[in-house]
Amino acid sequence: MHQPDYRNRVTGEFELPWTYLHAIKDYTDMAHHLEQHPGARAVLNFVPSLIDQLVDYGQQFASGEMRDPLLAMLALPDMDKLTLEQRRSLLDSCFRSNHNNMIAPFPAYSRLHQMFMMLDTVNELQLSYLSPQYLADLLVWYHLTWMGESVRRSEELVSQLMAKECQFTYAERKQLFELIGRLIVGIIPRYRKLQDNGQIEVSTTPYYHPILPLLIDFDSAREAMPQAELPKTPRYPGGRERAGVHVEKALENYRQHFGGKPHGMWPGEGGISLPAAGVLAAHGCEWTASGETVLFNSLRRIHGDGMPERVDYLYRPYRCLTENGEILCFFRDDRLSDKIGFEYTKWHGRDAVNDFIRSLEEIRHHSNHEEEPVVSVILDGENAWEYYPYNGYYFLSELYEALEHHPYIRTATFAECADKLGAAPKGAREKGRIALEPGSLPAMVAGSWVYGTFSTWIGMADKNHAWDLLCAAKTSYDRVINSGRLNEEEQRRAEQQLGICEGSDWFWWFGDYNPGVSVQSFDRLYRLNLANLYQLLNLPVPVEVQHPISVGQGGDVAMGGTMRRGTE
Numbered sequence: 001m002h003q004p005d006y007r008n009r010v011t012g013e014f015e016l017p018w019t020y021l022h023a024i025k026d027y028t029d030m031a032h033h034l035e036q037h038p039g040a041r042a043v044l045n046f047v048p049s050l051i052d053q054l055v056d057y058g059q060q061f062a063s064g065e066m067r068d069p070l071l072a073m074l075a076l077p078d079m080d081k082l083t084l085e086q087r088r089s090l091l092d093s094c095f096r097s098n099h100n101n102m103i104a105p106f107p108a109y110s111r112l113h114q115m116f117m118m119l120d121t122v123n124e125l126q127l128s129y130l131s132p133q134y135l136a137d138l139l140v141w142y143h144l145t146w147m148g149e150s151v152r153r154s155e156e157l158v159s160q161l162m163a164k165e166c167q168f169t170y171a172e173r174k175q176l177f178e179l180i181g182r183l184i185v186g187i188i189p190r191y192r193k194l195q196d197n198g199q200i201e202v203s204t205t206p207y208y209h210p211i212l213p214l215l216i217d218f219d220s221a222r223e224a225m226p227q228a229e230l231p232k233t234p235r236y237p238g239g240r241e242r243a244g245v246h247v248e249k250a251l252e253n254y255r256q257h258f259g260g261k262p263h264g265m266w267p268g269e270g271g272i273s274l275p276a277a278g279v280l281a282a283h284g285c286e287w288t289a290s291g292e293t294v295l296f297n298s299l300r301r302i303h304g305d306g307m308p309e310r311v312d313y314l315y316r317p318y319r320c321l322t323e324n325g326e327i328l329c330f331f332r333d334d335r336l337s338d339k340i341g342f343e344y345t346k347w348h349g350r351d352a353v354n355d356f357i358r359s360l361e362e363i364r365h366h367s368n369h370e371e372e373p374v375v376s377v378i379l380d381g382e383n384a385w386e387y388y389p390y391n392g393y394y395f396l397s398e399l400y401e402a403l404e405h406h407p408y409i410r411t412a413t414f415a416e417c418a419d420k421l422g423a424a425p426k427g428a429r430e431k432g433r434i435a436l437e438p439g440s441l442p443a444m445v446a447g448s449w450v451y452g453t454f455s456t457w458i459g460m461a462d463k464n465h466a467w468d469l470l471c472a473a474k475t476s477y478d479r480v481i482n483s484g485r486l487n488e489e490e491q492r493r494a495e496q497q498l499g500i501c502e503g504s505d506w507f508w509w510f511g512d513y514n515p516g517v518s519v520q521s522f523d524r525l526y527r528l529n530l531a532n533l534y535q536l537l538n539l540p541v542p543v544e545v546q547h548p549i550s551v552g553q554g555g556d557v558a559m560g561g562t563m564r565r566g567t568e
Contacts, residue, residue, distance in 0.1 A: 001027060001381040002047040002209060004505040006525070007056070007067075009497050010532045014068040015525050017093065019053040022382045024183045025148045029391055030381060031190040032150035037400035038199060041411040044191060044381070045266045047205045048253035049503065054187055061181030070094075074139050075177040077170050079132035087127050090135060091116065094142040096517075098386045102145045108165035109141040133167065140168045143176060149393035155179060188257055195258060201413035203264045204254045206246035208499040211457050213273035213446045215239040215246075215502065218467070220273045220446040221454040224297055228459040233471035237478060242502065243276065247283045249499075263415040264288060268504045269456070270332065270378070270449030277329070277444065278322035287317070287328040287414050289378060291566050293452025295331040297445035311366045315373035317417060318441040328418055329441060332378040332449055334566030335359075341379045341563055345387040349394035353402050360409050374417055378449070383562040450564045457507040462550035466510055466526065469545060470501055473533050480537045494536040501529045510550040519552025 006016040034040060057068070066072040070093055073079075073086060082090070095103070095113055103109050112134065119126045144162055152158050157175055161168065194200045206212060213220040216239045218230045236242070247265070254262045264287035265280055272290040280288050292314055300307055307313075318329045336359055344352035360375060367373040385392040403411050421438050450456045457463060477498055481491060506526035509519050527549070531541045 001045060001050055002205070003050045003053060004209065004503045005049045005053065005500045007053070008528060008532065009493070009500065010535060012067050016521060017068060017070050019050065020057050020068065020071065020180070020184060021146045023054060023187055024151065024180055025146050025391060026382045026385055027187050028183055029148035029150050029385065029393065031187070031194065032148070033396045033400055034194055034199060037404050039404040040400045041199060041413050041416070043201045043203055043413050045203045045205060047209050048207045048250050049209060051188065051253060051257055054184060058185045061185065071177065071180070074143065074173055079136050082135065084124055084127060087130070087135065088122065090139065091122065094138050097145060101386055101389065106141065106145060109145060112138050112141060136173060137166050137168055140173060140176060143180065149391045151183065192258055201263060201415045202258050203266055204250045204262050205266050205268055206243070207249040207253065208246060208503040209268040209505065210246055210502045211269060211271040211454060211504045212243045212267050212276035212279065213271050214454060214458055215243045216273065216275050218458065221458050223446040224453040225455060225459060229464060230458065231464040231467040231471065233468050236471055237474045243279050246499065247279055251283060263418065271454065272444070273446030274322060274444045277320050277327050278324040281322045281327040282324035285327060286418055287330060289330040289332065289376060291332045291447070291449030291452055292334045293567060294445065294447040297447060297452050298441055298443055301443050301445055311363065312368065313439070315363060315367055315375055316371065316439050317374060318439040320441045320444060328438065330376045330414055332376050332566060336375065337377050337379045338565045340377070341384045342565060344395060345384070349398055352395055353398045356399065357402055357406065357409070380563055449566050451567060456564060457504055460511055462510040463507050466507055466549050469530060472542070473501065473530050474498065476537060476539055477533065480539065490536065494533065497529065497533045497536050501533055512553040514552040516552040519550050523549050
């Protein structure tokens with residue numbers, strides 16, 4: 001579960017709505033499926049920057065002072081009072097959904113879209129033709145289609161509004177607004193309860209979701225991409241220290257919201273290197289995880305051309321010895337994970353579940369019969385579901401049901417697997433097999449779950465330029481902090497802003513393979529964050545920060561956009 005920080009830290013306003021939209025759709029649905037299947041076990045990873053924003057939204061609803069433009073408009077009594085800029089923003093946002101699954105299935109919403117498409121341009125005159133009632137209905141439908149399927153089935157208000165179709169009143173908009181608030185406020189307590197009941201393990205990620213190995217050393221990118229072009233700046237200033245700060249703050253965030261200390265930490269995008277694993281081990285993390293190509297590249301460095309078969313090396317955790325001690329590493333089954341993320345969206349739910357179960361049975365059949373294979377299925381917790389009918393409701397319900405009652409496939413958390421290591425003496429049997437036998441990983445080739453490389457975040461001209469801008473800002477940050485010119489509160493705000501700039505998402509979006517509209521949104525927000533950092537340091541904003549970094553062109557979901565496959 002991950003969202004970058006969409007807030008403008010100078011004004012406090014949310015620049016993009018994705019955190020609360022995924023909250024009412026995906027975070028509610030994922031909790032619902034687990035609540036309905038108490039025998040299922042899973043690891044749910046919450047990035048601290050997401051938790052912060054959920055808490056912020058809760059505070060907004062409690063105070064009535066909304067700093068998210070769309071939510072503020074939904075609760076506005078008189079739609080006649082919308083400014084021209086608000087109208088333009090509303091129209092720009094409310095058709096930015098998966099058309100096939102979130103607009104076309106709803107005739108009333110589809111009609112609103114058809115009416116909008118009749119405008120030959122979106123200028124002041126054309127906008128004046130759209131009545132306050134049209135804008136009110138559009139806002140309501142946008143939020144109705146972003147509701148989780150579990151919410152639609154349990155909340156009478158949602159079904160009533162969908163049945164009414166149009167002419168929504170202010171009172172109805174206000175009821176929908178209040179429902180959104182209740183859903184968001186309830187998310188963290190729901191997952192805390194699932195954790196406290198022992199059904200799930202909650203893990204965390206370095207605070208603002210940086211790519212730890214790149215913070216520590218740009219050259220780590222060349223371990224998997226020897227010919228990669230790197231930023232002009234040799235290394236990120238003070239990167240190792242910053243990596244530790246992100247990890248420390250993440251552990252504190254977890255303690256505050258989930259209690260105690262997490263067993264493991266999923267590094268941003270599964271980005272791992274031996275030094276990054278050492279930072280995690282130094283902070284007491286028992287396990288971490290990444291993609292299977294990272295494991296393949298690491299083992300190939302050890303075995304050369306004598307690599308074992310995939311089934312003989314992938315399905316076990318590995319002990320990784322770092323300069324700061326040992327940490328257990330799990331590696332994602334890219335094929336199964338990407339089937340859920342991309343392939344099963346086109347399948348009938350029952351067929352997809354049967355295929356998934358058969359795949360697991362085949363893994364067990366072909367694996368070493370003296371060991372229980374551990375299959376790590378790791379994927380995006382938000383973006384896949386809108387490509388499924390009904391937000392993946394039937395697929396997920398039937399999948400949990402099938403796994404709950406299978407005679408020998410058992411869902412488990414990584415912490416459970418870690419506890420079983422060494423629990424049975426070698427040669428002992430559990431149903432004919434020993435519990436777990438970890439591998440040893442004496443070498444590690446740095447990479448991520450995407451292709452086993454860092455190509456999504458570095459190595460292209462736009463991405464490298466973004467890193468150079470960040471390195472320059474960090475150099476200025478260090479100079480100002482060391483000068484003692486800022487008081488304690490000013491230092492805190494500047495450090496917080498720096499952390500946001502270090503997040504991975506900005507670099508993810510730069511590149512012409514991503515959709516132009518999204519690239520431009522994230523480009524603008526990244527440069528706004530850099531500009532805010534300079535402002536908080538009481539420094540002038542460099543001219544370079546005012547110029548766009550990337551524009552984007554493409555954007556098929558399978559090659560860019562919000563999701564990427566684990567292998568090319």
